[in-house]
Amino acid sequence: MKQGDDQHGGPTRPTVSDARLASVLDTAVDGILVIEEQGKILVYNKACESLFGYAPEEALGQNVQLIMPSDYASAHDRYLDNYVGTGERKIIGIGREVRARHKDGTEFPVELSVGEARTPDGRQFIGIIRDLRSRKEAERRFNELQADLVHIARVSAMDEMGAALAHELNQPLTAIMLYLQAATRSITRAVQGATLPVETFRQVLEKAVHEAERAGAIISRMRHFVEKREPQRREVEINAIVDEALELVMLGQRNPPRVVRRYSRGLPKALVDAVQIQQIVVNLLRNAVEALKGRELPAITIETRKDGEHLEVVVEDNGPGLPPTAVPTIFKAFSTSKRTGMGLGLSISRTIAQNHAGDLTVDPGGDGRGARFVLQLPIIAAPDNGSADEDAG
Incomplete structure (x- = not known):
């Protein structure tokens, strides 16, 4: 049928x-x-x-x-x-x-x-x-907006660091001017019949070139940090990212805190967007510097290590710790205790970490302990055995 x-x-x-x-x-x-x-x-x-x-x-x-x-x-x-x-x-x-x-x-x-x-x-x-076309389009737009917000936060960080960066750039530019003035005087005397001290002249010009390269490196580092671009994930050494972030934050610091680096050697690489992860570390270090203002013997400890299936970057200061009222909202957007800033740093930092299948957590400290932030990132390769290297700087 x-x-x-x-x-x-x-x-x-x-x-x-x-x-x-x-x-x-x-x-x-x-x-x-x-x-x-x-x-x-x-x-x-x-x-x-x-x-x-x-x-x-x-x-x-x-x-x-x-x-x-x-x-x-x-x-x-x-x-x-x-x-x-x-x-x-x-x-x-x-x-x-x-x-x-x-x-x-x-x-x-x-x-x-x-x-x-x-x-x-x-x-x-x-x-x-x-x-799935509508969902994919919504995801694409959301990712674009999120990328814009991450970029704005980087620009805001540079804006807040503007005075320090201007001071840092002023040093090599002033040195270049002084060296070139000295070179000009030597040439003027030589034209008037004096003997040109060739070796001294060469050394002066070399010093001017060195200072120009130093200023160029500062500008290049700033431009790379704030430029708007598509996220690019690649295998990177986490210690190198942390060092670059540290150099950026310490630019122009007149009374910088003591920094203790505890970098584990032989760490596996992480598959990340290097600039975005650097952005997280910059935010954590800037917050630590801010928390230490007015403290005696200020110090920041930066540690990198492997913990199970994750790489961890730990930033800890010896400041007063976070007030209990700040802890529940510390990772929320527009929450800040600073006099300046948008309150986006930690919120965006956690978002970036979670987008990389990691996380950002905090131990608020207090009672004589400073705040301690831990950035977790997933491991993509088998680790090499290594020992920790402690360097006080």
């Missing part, structure tokens, strides 16, 4: 269950497909028409490859045959993100969930297809 005929060979009337199923199929927001073992489309709901552009009469009876990109289509029948023959699942019972193809040839992302049903007509597979 074929489906749709009764025992006497005449067409059957739709049952309540049939009508209910048809209503579900027609009103479902997601595409619903049913195929048989050879991949032929048996059910194709209205949402599928919107998704793929094919009318039901164009799709029903066709192989499901009709709506697949060519690289998927070529392997699909083989997957079906393999599953039917061995029972080994590739996607059956598992939801995953794949690409689909519209009638006009364009490809787009979808979420596909596949189930299996054993029927009197043989094994059938039910696919539920959700269009």
